[in-house]
Amino acid sequence: MTTPQKNRLVLSVLGEDRPGIVEQISQMILEHGCNIEDSRMAVLGGEFAAILLISGQWNTLAKVESALPELKERLGMQVIAKRTGTRSQEEARLPYGVEVVAMDHPGIVNQLAAFFAERQINIEDMRTASYAAPHTGTPMFSVQMTISIPADLHIATLRESFMEYCDSLNLDAVLEPIRE
Numbered sequence: 001m002t003t004p005q006k007n008r009l010v011l012s013v014l015g016e017d018r019p020g021i022v023e024q025i026s027q028m029i030l031e032h033g034c035n036i037e038d039s040r041m042a043v044l045g046g047e048f049a050a051i052l053l054i055s056g057q058w059n060t061l062a063k064v065e066s067a068l069p070e071l072k073e074r075l076g077m078q079v080i081a082k083r084t085g086t087r088s089q090e091e092a093r094l095p096y097g098v099e100v101v102a103m104d105h106p107g108i109v110n111q112l113a114a115f116f117a118e119r120q121i122n123i124e125d126m127r128t129a130s131y132a133a134p135h136t137g138t139p140m141f142s143v144q145m146t147i148s149i150p151a152d153l154h155i156a157t158l159r160e161s162f163m164e165y166c167d168s169l170n171l172d173a174v175l176e177p178i179r180e
Helices: 021-031 058-075 108-118 155-168
Strands: 007-016 035-044 047-056 078-084 093-103 122-132 139-150 172-177
Touching (some): 007 058, 021 035, 021 058, 047 058, 093 108, 155 172
Antiparallel strands (some): 007 078, 035 047, 093 139, 093 172, 122 139
């Protein structure tokens, strides 16, 4: 017996932050018989941003899609939806965590992204933050990433190249396996 394929919808919401947004979004999803499988939500500046992976039967997802114009109107926010499937795993990949801290300056994210893109390493998740260093108030920048490294890539060589690259840019970095 085969398991029916899950139907999925990615929902993106963006607009002015205020209390109750998550409750209203999750209530609408629940009312239409769907489930939130994965999500990322944050307040950036004065804006609330969310991206959710919703699953359900094809007809319940259609009900969610039909309810989006009303949700958009009620929230006064931008709402975008796109159907998606299951992610294909074309090759074995190893999950690694990357942490970088440096004095803040433009281009840090782009430089890190370029390093990994050149090596066909996918950035799965990323969080950045700017903050003032304790005592000195120096503007600092931190990046935390989850990357997926092709299993046939030599990790020691990658780590050495990454550390040399970060040193050349005056970035303090760590590259470690994620232990599950």
